[in-house]
Amino acid sequence: MLSADDALARLKQGNQDFVNHIADSDTLAGLGASAELIQQQQPFAVILGCSDSRVPAEIVFNQGLGDLFVIRVAGNIVAPSLTGSIEYAAEMFGTRLVVVLGHTQCGAVKATVDQLQQPTELQSPNLRSIVDQVRPAVDALLDTELRHDHSALAAAAVRANVEKSVDQLRHSSAVLENLIETDGLKIVGAEYSVETGAVDFFSE
Template sequence: MISALEALQRLREGNLRFVSDAKNSDALTSHARRTALTEGQEPFAIILGCSDSRVPAEIVFDQGLGDLFVIRVAGNIVAPSQVGSVEFAAERFHTRLVVVLGHSSCGAITATLEELQRPSENQSRNLHSIVDRVRPSVEGLLATELRHDHDALVHQAVRANIRASANQLRHGSEVIEQLIQKEGLRVVGAEYSLETGLVEFFDGLPPGT
């Protein structure tokens, strides 16, 4: 088991390799690696990310088989199944870092903003369940001057949604709360830039990191 801070540093280093096109060896996905993992797994980080096809966590962080426990859902929202998945990995594998990974120009965020501004009668109930989970974190932004600047509005909404999801994980589960208080679990928020490939960690970081 590695600490949350060690895991965070490993993710940062992997992301820099990805951005600079200096990826790790294929050994991380080799036959030998697959064989070794049949006996079990020890993922060093849990990633709750968006389902967007442009943001696969293992590639963005340059990690291999068995390194990350990845949960993906549109808008990186937090619903009971996501909370349960985080609890499972943190308890079963003693993983001590959880990253809520959003990204620039997120379709779920823009869809929510559009729905708030121009409600649609044809939206499916299932899609509406995603919008309803994003809505509380972004609705207030439409009452600010940001409503006149679409790009700035989306950027701030993406960040607000990430913070809200991270906060829900920290305070929406007794299991996770106990792991934070007693076992050193840390939940942080991060945003991936589609334009640069960089991941910026900005929420829940310890001082000086």
């Protein structure tokens, strides 16, 4: 199994290849359902990403079947079931890198910013539960000058939300905390640019 640092380097190279339109025969199109994959999986990284259709992790990191353990939820929020999925991958497969992947133009973050600046009762309870998870990352920003610039506020909120999720994973799971302290697990934050295709790892 790759170390966290080696896994991170592989993701960075894969994203660079994606940006440069460099295809790899071992990625999605070329790998297929091999006999090895039928028997087992050994993903080298866990990606907690957003459900947005423009950000499929395997594609933006130029990886193949079995390479990534991907969890997608609107706003890349952290909830007990999602934390449990990450714990499972870290313990069962020995995966030592977890990436929380946000992205520009995130609808969940925008909905939260809109709700905080112009509250409405029209949201369903289910959507509101996502907004409530994102809200702590946005609240502090509303006390800054960003509150006067909606676009800048939303952009900053995307990163703040990623950082919040990273912090939650690092400190709300005894399993993950132990693996960080004793076995080289790393949890990092990143932002995918819908505009350029590039991933910025800003919380390593």
